[in-house]
Structures are given as structure tokens and as C-alpha cells.
Amino acid sequence: MTLVKNLDKKEITYKFPQNFWWGSASSATQMEGASNIDGKGKNIWDYWYEQEPYRFYDEVGPSDTSQFYYKYKEDIKLMKEIGHNTFRFSISWSRLIPNGVGEVNKKAVTFYNNVIDELLKCGIEPFINLYHFDMPFELQKIGGWENREVVEAYIKYAETCFTLFGDRVKKWFTHNEPIVPVEGGYLYNFHYPNLCDFQKAVQVAFHTILSSAKAIQKFRELGLEGKIGIILNLTPSYPRSNHPSDLKAAKIADLFFNRSFLDPSVKGEFPKELVELLKVEGYLPTYEQEDLQTIQSNTVDILGINYYQPRRVKAKENIPNPDAPFLPERYFDYYVMPGRKMNKYRGWEIYEKGIYDILLNIKKNYGNIECFISENGMGVENEERFRNQDGMIEDDYRIEFIKGHLKWLHKAIQEGANVKGYHLWTFMDNWSWTNAYKNRYGFVSVDLDNNAKRTVKKSGYWFKKVVEQNGF
Numbered sequence: 001m002t003l004v005k006n007l008d009k010k011e012i013t014y015k016f017p018q019n020f021w022w023g024s025a026s027s028a029t030q031m032e033g034a035s036n037i038d039g040k041g042k043n044i045w046d047y048w049y050e051q052e053p054y055r056f057y058d059e060v061g062p063s064d065t066s067q068f069y070y071k072y073k074e075d076i077k078l079m080k081e082i083g084h085n086t087f088r089f090s091i092s093w094s095r096l097i098p099n100g101v102g103e104v105n106k107k108a109v110t111f112y113n114n115v116i117d118e119l120l121k122c123g124i125e126p127f128i129n130l131y132h133f134d135m136p137f138e139l140q141k142i143g144g145w146e147n148r149e150v151v152e153a154y155i156k157y158a159e160t161c162f163t164l165f166g167d168r169v170k171k172w173f174t175h176n177e178p179i180v181p182v183e184g185g186y187l188y189n190f191h192y193p194n195l196c197d198f199q200k201a202v203q204v205a206f207h208t209i210l211s212s213a214k215a216i217q218k219f220r221e222l223g224l225e226g227k228i229g230i231i232l233n234l235t236p237s238y239p240r241s242n243h244p245s246d247l248k249a250a251k252i253a254d255l256f257f258n259r260s261f262l263d264p265s266v267k268g269e270f271p272k273e274l275v276e277l278l279k280v281e282g283y284l285p286t287y288e289q290e291d292l293q294t295i296q297s298n299t300v301d302i303l304g305i306n307y308y309q310p311r312r313v314k315a316k317e318n319i320p321n322p323d324a325p326f327l328p329e330r331y332f333d334y335y336v337m338p339g340r341k342m343n344k345y346r347g348w349e350i351y352e353k354g355i356y357d358i359l360l361n362i363k364k365n366y367g368n369i370e371c372f373i374s375e376n377g378m379g380v381e382n383e384e385r386f387r388n389q390d391g392m393i394e395d396d397y398r399i400e401f402i403k404g405h406l407k408w409l410h411k412a413i414q415e416g417a418n419v420k421g422y423h424l425w426t427f428m429d430n431w432s433w434t435n436a437y438k439n440r441y442g443f444v445s446v447d448l449d450n451n452a453k454r455t456v457k458k459s460g461y462w463f464k465k466v467v468e469q470n471g472f
């Protein structure tokens with residue numbers, strides 16, 4: 001193919017370590033479809049969409065997302081074709097255990113077994129994540145993560161997964177971006193249950209962290225081979241200036257949005273300054289004394305890092321309304337940096353160096369724990385306008401985006417960061433929660449009007465080359 005030839009590059013400036021993990025990530029609700037057949041129970045997305053379809057872009061819901069449930073063989077073949085050696089996906093809790101607790105759905109077991117076996121057959125290592133924003137609705141009815149019983153239900157679910165699939169899966173993750181359901185569901189109203197309640201948010205966060213530690217404990221008790229970790233979205237906090245008030249604002253934003261999950265996951269303890277702040281504000285969670293011990297003794301083996309955008313902050317300009325619901329923003333304002341580069345479709349700043357800053361921070365302050373970039377990517381609207389005569393989407397902007405980040409990742413490796421791989425978000429265009437199919441992220445396009453037909457984009461072919469050369 002001429003195009004692929006054009007992408008050929010003799011000189012490789014950025015060479016990556018041997019056995020570097022090249023691949024992509026996705027999640028059950030966003031790619032499987034088949035949301036109400038073969039015994040799957042409802043999760044909060046199925047329920048919320050039924051209640052308020054207008055909250056979703058073009059009123060497209062989670063029922064038919066990308067149809068991986070039916071097309072997994074074709075998809076895995078394409079993954080192999082574009083060079084994947086690893087792929088991360090999540091298990092749908094409500095597919096495997098429709099009520100959240102109790103009976104296991106045999107059809108789901110068959111499906112996940114087939115996916116794992118097919119990946120292995122194609123030489124692609126499966127990385128499995130247990131929870132990606134998708135609380136079974138039956139458990140949300142009793143409060144979801146607010147309720148300690150749900151932590152116990154999650155441990156049983158985790159144990160079920162370890163037992164069923166642990167013979168073949170060697171990389172496990174307890175949660176993906178656990179702060180996002182806290183933000184979306186309990187602070188800013190972009191996930192069900194759409195509350196704005198800081199006390200509940202803190203409880204939900206605490207229970208999620210506890211559930212991660214307990215799942216890690218269970219994994220180790222079972223004596224399974226392999227590694228277990230967590231996937232966190234780290235958003236480096238940059239102050240507007242070196243003014244002490246701006247610096248303080250950035251430090252507090254970092255405590256709330258990064259260190260709240262990073263410190264307990266990697267170091268087994270909560271940042272003292274955060275605990276102090278919550279105490280002063282009167283928002284400590286309820287817990288049992290032994291929980292802290294559990295968290296301390298069960299830290300992660302490996303850290304997945306999702307990086308999309310930085311967080312720029314400045315000192316507050318106005319005194320906050322004391323009657324407004326408490327939010328982290330009581331301590332800082334967002335700062336719009338003049339000249340910043342934007343992905344205007346998603347409204348996120350593109351700042352490639354952020355990936356390097358994160359990795360160096362992990363090296364310096366978190367024992368240089370083994371990590372990988374578990375998500376990074378660019379969602380673009382109306383990619384059809386870039387489809388060429390041969391039917392391929394020419395997404396050069398995505399290639400540039402990935403290159404820009406890989407260069408900084410490469411530099412971090414040169415400086416000793418223990419980073420083992422890079423996964424794009426995502427393999428094929430999938431359903432982006434309330435944004436539904438507005439922005440497309442994939443290496444592979446999905447034609448929703450044409451039985452979800454797959455076509456590899458230019459970035460997919462480019463990636464293949466990068467993997468073959470182990471660099472670019």
C-alpha cells in the first residue's frame with residue numbers, strides 16, 4: 001500500500017526499550033454493546049440513559065456501543081494487524097454478576113474466556129481492569145460505593161474474576177480513574193447518581209481505595225502469578241506563577257485530584273495535608289481502624305497512568321459563597337494560560353511535556369514504581385471529513401499528538417523512569433459516556449450507520465510501523 005510506504009522512515013530517532021508494551025485500552029460499557037441480552041444486568045449507565053436520554057450526545061445510549069461483544073474476533077485480528085502486543089479492557093461487573101452479588105452469568109464467562117483466548121492466540125497480552133465507571137444498578141440502589149456492603153460485593157466479584165481468568169491473565173487492575181466516578185457522580189453531575197455532596201464524595205473515594213487494597217489482598221492470598229495495580233488519571237497541577245498563593249493553590253489541587261488516590265495506592269497512606277484539610281472542613285469519611293492497616297499493607301505492584309491534559313490553577317480571586325456546596329474549587333480557581341494548545345473538540349489542553357513531568361514525579365517521589373501510560377489520546381469530532389478516496393481516515397493530527405507525547409515519554413525513559421509501555425485511548429471509536437459518539441478516539445473507525453463497520457485509520461498503520469521498529 002502506497003500510504004504505508006510513505007510512512008516508512010529509515011532513521012529512528014526515538015528507540016524504545018525491548019519488550020515495550022504497545023497497544024491500546026478500552027472499557028466494557030464503551031465497546032461491548034449487547035447491553036441487555038445474554039443475561040447481562042443493568043448498570044448505572046443503562047439505567048441513567050433510560051431515565052434521561054437527553055443527557056447523552058445525540059441521545060445515543062450504551063446499548064449498542066461498537067459491538068465488540070459480537071465482533072471481538074475481527075477486532076482482535078485488527079489489533080494484531082496494527083501491531084498490538086498488549087490490550088487493556090474491562091470486565092463488565094453487571095454482565096458477569098447481573099445483580100452485583102450472587103449468581104455468575106455463564107454466557108459472560110464464555111465471552112470473556114473467548115476474548116482472553118483469542119488475544120493470547122494472536123500474541124496479545126490481555127490486561128484486565130475490574131472496574132471502569134460501571135456500577136451494577138442493583139448495587140447502586142443500595143448506595144453504590146457509599147455503602148460498605150458494596151466493597152464486600154466488589155471483593156467477591158474480584159475473586160470470581162481472579163479465579164476464572166487468573167490462569168491466563170497476568171496483569172490486573174482494580175480500578176480505572178477511580179476519582180472520576182467521585183467527581184462525576186458526587187460533585188459535578190456528569191455520572192449517575194448526579195449528586196453534589198462532598199461528604200458522600202469523600203466516603204465514595206475512601207471505599208473505592210479500600211476496595212482496591214482489599215482486592216490486592218485477595219489476589220495475593222490466592223497466590224496467583226502476575227501483577228496487580230490501579231489505573232489513575234494524573235493531571236499535573238501547574239500554578240499560574242511563582243507567587244506563594246498560586247503555588248499553594250496548585251499544591252491543594254494536586255492533593256485533591258492526584259495525591260488523594262496516588263498516595264494510598266502506591267505508598268499505602270493518605271497525604272497528611274489532605275487529611276488535615278478534610279478535618280478542618282469537617283468532611284472525614286467513616287471507617288474502621290483496621291481499614292488503614294489494610295490500605296497500608298496492600299499497595300500496588302504496578303501503576304497505570306492515564307494522561308490527557310494538565311490542570312492549571314491560580315489563587316482564588318473572590319471569596320467563595322459560604323452557602324454554596326463545598327467543592328475542591330473553594331481553594332483555587334482554574335487558570336486559562338494564554339497561548340495554550342487546545343483540542344477544541346474535547347475542550348482539553350494539549351501539553352505533551354505533562355507526561356514527562358508525571359513520570360519524573362513518580363520516579364522521584366513514588367519509588368520509581370513500575371508504570372506504563374495506560375491511556376493517552378485525542379478525541380476529534382466529525383472525522384468523516386478526513387476520509388480519503390480509498391476510504392481511509394487520514395488522522396495526521398492524531399499521529400502528531402501521539403508522537404508529541406512519545407517524545408517526552410522517551411526522554412523520561414532516558415532519565416531513568418520505570419515506564420514499560422504506551423497504550424492509546426482507544427483501539428476503535430467507542431462510546432464516550434455522555435459525549436456518546438461525538439468525539440472519535442480510535443486507531444480504527446466505526447461506522448455506526450453501516451453495521452459498525454471497521455476501517456483502520458492512518459494512525460493505525462503508522463502505529464504498526466512504530467511497533468515494528470520499536471520507535472520512530
Ligand code: BGP
Nearest residue numbers: 027176177379425432433435439
Ligand atoms: C478517560 C476514561 C475513558 C475515556 C477517555 C476519554 O477519562 O478512562 O473511559 O472515555 O477518558 O474521555 P471522554 O470519553 O470523556 O472524551
